[in-house]
Amino acid sequence: MSVTAVAAGTRAAAGPEGAPEEVRRGRRSTPYLLLLPGMAWLVLFFAVPVFALASLSLQTRVPGAEIGVYTQTFRWANYSDALAEYAPQFLRSLLYAGLATLLCLLIGYPLAYAIALKAGRWRNLMLIAVIAPFFTSFILRTIAWRQVLADSGPVTSTLHTLHILPPGESLTASGTAVVAGLTYNFLPFMVLPLYASLERLDPRLVEAAGDLYATAPVGFRRVTFPLSMPGVVAGTLLTFIPAAGDYVNAALLGNPSTQMIGNVVDSRFFRVVDYPTAAALSFVLMAAILLLVTAYIRRAGTEELV
Amino acid sequence: MSWLRRNLVMIVALLVLVYLFVPIAYTIAFSFNNAGRSNLVWQGFTTKNWTNPCGAPEVCSALVNSLKIGFLATVVATALGTMVAFALARHRFRGRSATNLLIFLPMATPEVVLGAALLSLFLNVGLEPGFWTIVIAHVMFCVSFVVVTVKARLAGLDPRIEQAAMDLYADEWQTFRRVTLPLAAPGILAAALLSFALSFDDFIITNFNSGNVTTFPKFVYVSAARGIPAQANVIGTAMFVVALLVVLIGQLLSRRRAV
């Protein structure tokens, strides 16, 4: 597609006044070539597996065959069975994730606010401080909390002495510990989007509010907070979604009665070999999350996701 | 008293930061613990864990696996993701919303579902979970993050700059090599670092797709029941220090470059 060839072609095709047709621009395939490897990978290793999981969720064990052999039976009852049996774990997952998200918001908002609006030249350092703990292994951090909150540790003894915690009760291996762990582990996912949103806030808007007789709390409630909503929405989603599916916190910090749905899926895959149930549960989890997210987004409103 | 009111938010923020560092402090402290098999109770200060980081069985092989997988996954995910980001940011094509959706979904899907889905694929196909399935899985969930990061960087670049390069006699390839790529480089680098961090620290998806292969997070999880050796703390601390240094150096460099 040399330039002169195209030019010659168009000149030849020119009308009587010398006005040619549209000049053809080459390399229209460039974007598709760029997209191909990455998107093919995602199709092959995300989309296809999700369909495979869907298909698996409708299968049943072949009677008499060895463990792990299934056949496709389109058994929709798998879903109702799974839901009936594991409804408590489901609801618990949503509850824990919801609590953790709320706590993350309460704890994380002041931090994001301070970094965005009060930190000045310490801003970058504080941001690094928010991210830095996550350079150590997620498992190590969670186990560290288990040690810190252990019965023999300083935290529990202090709480016992202060009679906040009844003697004999422990902090670990409880729902409280699981929620605490979830809150801790997902805090940066809340802080960073909040920070990004608050950083874009024009401080003169708050000044204008003050000029119009708003006190500081009112100014926050009516100007700052509403304008930071995109960050709140993003942070909430980024926290709730992974928290709902997490099982590490529940495994390390909880006990059998604090099992979350992730634990069930894990055990159904590896301990009790029951792939269809595990697959069905995964999909129900995904569906629940999608529903909640859609409802939330529609109420809170948001623009782009990516 | 008014000093307290004025600085209340900052005080709370600093307390939260302290809260964030508690487990880190604990991890670092207990890397110096003179512990036996179980690193649960403080038994005295020692540096022997640091001088003998591979002392506990499997620690170093798990670490090496994590590093290898991290490196491979980062290279592949960064390459694939950067190409997709360029296509999205600089070109027009059909199927844009489908592409955006497919990139967004893995980030929005719980890890349990991702891990389970991939495992069911591998089982269906008859592929034994092991080293390469981990790499495949890691690339899969890292690509989306790379795309988002690089695309954000590209979106911030003035498209006129590339036009200016062409106006000044640089053809498409030269423009890409001498203008676009250097300007996109910080974003690509950030994406690569993010990829590595995500891969190295991943547990759930890895657990589903690793078979007998152990990565560092998996090792720690499994040993949580019997007792995590202090060497794991050493490695955790080392990773923390290295990552912190990388970020701080990156900060200094970017301030110097003023780009």
Next chain:
Amino acid sequence: MAGRDLRLDGLTKTFGSFTAVDGISLDVASGSFFALLGPSGCGKTTTLRMVAGLERPTRGRIRLGDEDITDARPYRRPVNTVFQSYALFPHLDVFENVAFGLRRRRAADVRAKVSQALELVELGHLARRKPAQLSGGQQQRVALARAVVNRPDVLLLDEPLGALDLKLRRQMQLELKRIQTEVGITFVHVTHDQEEAMTMADTIAVMNAGRIEQLGSPIDLYESPATAYVANFLGQSNLLPAAVAHRSAGSVLVDVDGSRIAVPADRCRSAGRDVLVGVRPEKVQLERGAGAPAGMNALSGGLVTDASFTGTSTQYVVRLPSGRQLTAFAQNTGRATVLPVGCSVTVCWDEAHTFGLDGAEDAAAGIETPDGPAAAARAGLPVGHVAGTGPGGAPDEPEAAPGTEAEATAAGGDGRA
């Protein structure tokens, strides 16, 4: 070395159903300073980008001398652009920015040429700084040096002074003119600022809605506008609807609200019965009472409704018995006293300064107010009030990066001011 003339033949650019540039034809003589003048959205920037190769014409040809460059890629054209946002390479220092084009063409003596170009714009001492460390004015000069150093046949400037403050802009206008004279390159300058165009250019093309309204020297355009648009866009004009009473060889006599006005025949562009009579405010004299000097066009019964002292002149608004308003500028020579508001005056001017436009023209065309010409009329502003100094800033014409298709949607909605 004499460069080549630039010729545009029927150049057209459409974005979907929207026509940004509608069959532009013009010749730019080598070594001249040419201005494309018009409001936001008139197609001037799109035309420029087509010459640069950053936009593909839908129809038409672009020629440099004998060479047809319409289909050539931007990097194969001996044409360089100074972008409105400067588009300096942020990762290269000033020296490398200026050297960029030379290096791509593997020119010899890069160091000497770059130094020379930097001296031309008086930035030699900042060669090693990065663009982010420079002020707006300095960045603008680097952008200029980066283009000039390549000695192109044509240098294109896309509203390069738009982002500078007033004083700096005035300074740079003179600088650009000096550089152009010194280097001898053809400059094609796109601007919405009519004062800027008239100060700097040898030839101006006034553009409106993708077409050229009039092309000529600043004096020709100002003293003999061809359309109401040009009359209002360049400076201010008083335009009065009139009916032709009598045509003779030398002049056309018309009736304006009962008064007889003479328009020189060679300055009357109307062939029919209706004429839009025009005269520039600075040519208008106000005489107290009912008297008028001989040999001048006169409209009696005027009432001064506003007198604004601006220092160099006093600007009067006079209401005629018919309700029409006229503007007059009286230079502050110190000889005459300021006429008070409410004073009765006769409006008169030398017959030779009259011009006549086609009667079908819209007398409010080309008046720039925030809400457009119609709002100006509604607001009762005098015809010809405040034209030219439109809002500064980026033109909202659609632009697409090379390698992408044109954004039809972007153009369709807000392509026009």
